[in-house]
Amino acid sequence: MSSPTAAERQRTAEIIAELKRAHPDAKCALNFSSPLELLVGTILSAQCTDERVNQVTVTLFQKYPTAADYANADPAELEQDIKSTGFYRNKAKNIQAMARILVERHGGEVPRTMEDLIALPGVARKTANVVLGNALGIAEGIAVDTHVLRLSARLGLTASDDPVKVEQDLMALVPRDEWIHFSHLLQFHGRRTCQARRPLCESCPLVPLCPTGQANLALVSSTVAKAAKPAKVKK
Numbered sequence: 001m002s003s004p005t006a007a008e009r010q011r012t013a014e015i016i017a018e019l020k021r022a023h024p025d026a027k028c029a030l031n032f033s034s035p036l037e038l039l040v041g042t043i044l045s046a047q048c049t050d051e052r053v054n055q056v057t058v059t060l061f062q063k064y065p066t067a068a069d070y071a072n073a074d075p076a077e078l079e080q081d082i083k084s085t086g087f088y089r090n091k092a093k094n095i096q097a098m099a100r101i102l103v104e105r106h107g108g109e110v111p112r113t114m115e116d117l118i119a120l121p122g123v124a125r126k127t128a129n130v131v132l133g134n135a136l137g138i139a140e141g142i143a144v145d146t147h148v149l150r151l152s153a154r155l156g157l158t159a160s161d162d163p164v165k166v167e168q169d170l171m172a173l174v175p176r177d178e179w180i181h182f183s184h185l186l187q188f189h190g191r192r193t194c195q196a197r198r199p200l201c202e203s204c205p206l207v208p209l210c211p212t213g214q215a216n217l218a219l220v221s222s223t224v225a226k227a228a229k230p231a232k233v234k235k
Contacts, residue, residue: 070099094122133180147190
């Protein structure tokens with residue numbers, strides 16, 4: 001996307017305002033009380049629901065309160081502790097490798113820069129943005145997960161399906177002081193209304209601002225009209 005026009009920025013601002021009205025409770029769905037907890041929780045959330053991760057981390061965070069605890073854990077035991085989140089062998093391997101780097105290079109603390117975070121095993125830009133924004137209050141970028149990817153396309157905020165390019169497009173449109181919260185708004189709307197298989201366009205407050213919603217409702221209206229039209233009787 002080229003540099004956004006004033007009209008595009010204004011439409012984005014209207015989308016944000018409407019999302020805030022629809023989802024005043026939007027926030028990070030993962031439970032955490034420290035940057036380390038959110039980092040581990042976000043790694044576990046890959047290909048897993050936030051609800052399942054929160055169930056697992058209730059006891060996991062008590063058992064492993066520090067980076068050193070993860071680094072020194074028995075690998076097989078850690079795998080069993082996180083097994084229900086799926087892909088547990090690879091996740092356990094990444095968590096332990098990440099924790100060792102935290103201990104060896106960062107004094108056991110989660111680093112505060114994108115560069116240092118994405119250098120950790122199992123951490124890409126999305127995870128780094130989640131941790132920086134929600135645990136450290138640093139708006140370095142916009143976390144792009146499946147909900148953000150889907151809704152950004154449907155709302156016409158991007159023409160790309162590449163998460164890195166989508167993030168760049170959104171950062172150009174969304175004011176920086178909204179970057180952290182914007183992901184939460186799209187995630188909540190994606191779960192509640194703009195679902196992957198069947199978006200609830202008929203009850204969506206964003207339809208006046210959404211080209212996909214308008215097209216979907218027009219298609220429904222056309223289908224209903226055709227069904228209601230009486231068939232011609234042959235003479």
